[in-house]
Amino acid sequence: MDIVVNILVRTVVAGTPLLLATLGEIVTERSGILNLGVEGMMSVGAVTGFIVTFTSGSPWLGMLVATLVGAAFSSIHAFVTITLRANQVVSGLALTMLGLGISGLWGKPYIGRPLPVKMEAAPIPLLSEIPVLGRVFFSHDPYVYLSIVLGVTMWFALRYTRAGITLRSTGENPRAVESQGANVGLIKYVSVMIGGAFAGMAGAHLSTAYSRSWIEGMTSGRGWIVIALTIFALWEPSRAFLGAYVFGGVFVLQFVLQPLGISPNILAMLPYLMTVAILLVYGLTKQGKRRMAAPQTLGEAYIRGSR
């Protein structure tokens, strides 16, 4: 029993950066922009979060700066794909390379120097006393709580606010949004940068809470899992929770099951195979295909006032 709870606890922690970045990518894709640069944005977030925490001694400042830098970094993608209407796939790949490169370059002097302070766990009084649930959800570092709060907020905002309707409409039919007098380009810029901010925050979680040191390439493919998770979640924050924790759980199980003679490599494949398998299941039925339908204009350039 204790082992199970332990696994669940670590699952939530491992799923948190995935959840944060996936929530961000959902916003970006809902506006009709595909950003494959999550891996790069997370890396940049991780390195800035680490450097700021290292030099200032404040993990909170690290989180804030990583978030802002993530947003700023993603604006490259926004400019190239929205203003210049360039290919979103290629631009996203460029952003990944750039992010991995810049983070490697800037992080070099910090390799092998652990943080003096990291984002410590802060159990929530009372709630953390609840058996099982308390340990699984309420005895973590603030990033975990933040990701849950942000996820629920986003779920609510997409459904029940004016901004949510506007955002969802932008990815589906930008012309309809524009005809109502809204600035489609601006909405897309903001959405891409929200995606960048969330990815930056997710990166900072990796380097200042999940671990306390900077390692080159420490995102180790999480950014790509996020791309998969966004589809897995069918662009719904509620399902992003499920997906992020399932994938986080697989991370944890890799280490737990290794002593039992189960190859860690086979387990490491699972999340990726699962993503393809789930897409396959959706793809098999007509009903599923409709549910799998991405925001209608995802990946397309929008030209204002085009005829």
Add this chain to the structure above:
Amino acid sequence: MDTSTTERRIEHLEMRGIEKRFGTVVANRDVHLEISAGDILGLLGENGAGKTTLMNILYGLYRQEEGSVLINGEVVDIRSPKDSRRLRIGMIHQHFMLVDQHTVLENIALGDETVPFFFPRRAVRPRVEALAEDLGLDVDLDKKIYELSAGEQQRVEIIKALYRNADLLIMDEPTSVLTPQETEQLFATLRSMSENGHTVILISHKLEEIMAICNRVIVLRKGEVTGEANTADVQKTDLARMMIGRSISSSYPKADLEPGEPILRVSDLHVLDDRGLPATRGLSFEVCENEILGIAGVSGNGQREAVQAICGLRSSESGSVTLHGEEISNEAVRTISDLGLGHVPEDRMVHGIVGNLFLFENAVLKKHHQAPYSAHMRMDYREVRDHADALVSGYQVSAPSVSVPAKNLSGGNIQKLILGREISSAPSLLIASHPTYGLDVGAAEYVRLQLIERRDSGGAVLLVSEDLEELFAVCDRIAVMFEGKVMGVVDPSLATMEEVGLLMAGVVNESERAERSSVADAGIVDEGEPSFVAAADGNALPDDSATIATSAEVAE
């Protein structure tokens, strides 16, 4: 009721000396337009006359190079739809600006900054319900847009505009997607709006429509105003002259030929549309040598799906399609095409050409696998270029060279290229879907003459069009489709447009039905009743759905 529009009501609106250019193309030149509260103004002109451009300027989607807009005598600056909405101008585009996956309510709430940020739908609902009741418009607010018919979607657009306190409502070709009944309903709504002091500008190229609903009309041709009148004071023919610069030529010279052997035979065809709903339900007709069969009908009655099924682009559920007696239903596109089927597709820019490839590469699209353009696996681009040169000179395609991207050609030249490509191999059956839509008069005329030329030289032609005048001018027979079936087939030299209009609406006069079914039973053609004449083979044509399904058998 609302606070977003602080401006007072539009009593009078004027556009003065409007000029708009796209690159070197002048879309509007020195256009003047005036309108007062309660007016229903028709903006008449052919496709490409600059009507929509002018209205997009008024709505703030485009910005004019010259000229100004005045409301109640004051100059206003309209830079975006936001400005026009503040000034109480609303616009309903030809393609609805609705989000298909969202509900009616969400669509109306979109962009409304007067409702609370949280739970906006809650605040919107009562106001929309009140508005809908006022106008007598019935719409289910919680349905998703894609579940609604075109007419219902249009109602949503009207409600949306009025919800935003529009005084002036611009409607772009509002009836093009409607059945005649829905059109009547729309006109009734417009009349009651006008009585309430609303003002409407109706963009149209249909004369009847303008005469029926508008009190004033302004005619545009090639971007300029060529006439202005009260509809009470003018005749249709006057308007037509203003619109196209001369009277409509009502028919074209055709060789006096009897239809020959049937080439295409469609019987009891059942096809589903993209949503999986029946698009054609037992469609039957045939097209013969030396014959142009027109397919008339309000769009969305299965014409598109039927054409796609014949060409192999859509699978059919049941029924048969034969070309030269050979069964082609559910065969591959290439197989069917190689049997001698030419196809001028509906959306020429999307299906007919590949915009980024060169003109010469487009000249062999669909034929590229045949000799002499390709041998074994290799393409012979010298042959391809020669063919392209031949098409350019033979079909009056105006292009700087055959090595320009096809997208750089004008719409008319693209259509001539496609037509030339499809005709040049002398297909035994040519299917042309809306081949003149959006073309200028000269190009449209050229296309029609080419269709007739094909007929005269022994081909069978299936012409799908919404332009009744065109069908009457060109076709030997016109089959009218309604809800996926042929409602009736008429001879254009004997029938009237009104009769076709009724068939398009799915209406068959009860007494006539009785009379004609007896005629059909007897197999006699009644000369005294010219509206529904016999098919080429002498059998009377069925008139309602029950007998239509068997028309192929009758024909046999």
Add this chain to the structure above:
Amino acid sequence: MTIRVTPREETTQGFRTLVLVGSLFAGLIAVGIVFAVRGVNPLLAVWSIFRGSFGSAYGIKETITKAVPLILIGSGLALAYRAKFWNIGAESQLLLGAVFATWVGLTWGPHLPGWLIIPLMFIAGFIGGALWGTIPAILKIRFGINEVISTLMLNYVAAEIVKYLVVGPWKGETKFGYPYTDDLPDQAILRLLPLSRISPALVVLAVVLALVLTYIIFRTRFGYEIRVIGESPEAARYAGIDFFKTLLITMVISGGIAGIAGVGELSAIHHNLSYPETISAGYGFTAIIVAWLGKLNPAFVILSGLFFAGIIVGGDAIQMTLGLPAVTVSVFNGFLLVFLIAGDYLLYHRVKLVREHA
């Protein structure tokens, strides 16, 4: 002052070259800024990279060595991207090629002569890459699964397969517990130019394949059909082009050639299968930019492949001279790619600064 943008109708070859050079130059400036912020003199860094790659005999030899896989993969990607099939899985197709070839080399190598075993390994590698490449093609056409996702996912799956093999069943008996397979027998190893890692046979193969692919794209019926599918799937359907067959063949070629690149790395350079990072220095990803810079024309890919190979080699050089991490090269790649696709905007639009009259 406002910026006015108007569409551009036609472009001259000279202007296109100017935009290309300008984009590369702007990219280098951006890279320079990143270096400067990090406290490295950008001019020195660029100079070191250039000297490291093209400035010495060793550098040139290494550049050619690394250009071979980039040209191979880049040419194959150019083909796939012409069909707008976004294959980002070349890295894994390369790995599978190496895996298949390793199996052939280790199993049959000791028993067969070199003139037979080496072609067999290349054929096996082609099959390996092709099989791995057709999976996403089938998933896309039959089940509507986005190829960007599936190729990405398969990259990770392939990497784990390789890791599993080299630490598990294929772990070399002569390798003292290190994650390598045994070395290939001598006859399964490609001959190299003296004092270099250049295999003349591979260089010829890469250039010939690139030229053959150019011919395929621009002179064959298959190439025509690929371009029609890529530019307009709707028109391709109208024209009766068989999507399944065409895309499948495209991915057989694209994946297969990446597999060949894997065999080359294995047989000429490494001689055994080891961790994925060792087998391929991210060639599958870098080749994406190579293909793009080569304007999806394999003949141009030969040049852009050499260019990026130079950057990789130069990047290794500045690791030594300036103490920067190897991943620095990604900054180059990233920025150059961003500016290249941004530069395309100028090909289709005129951008002018105008003074607006109030």
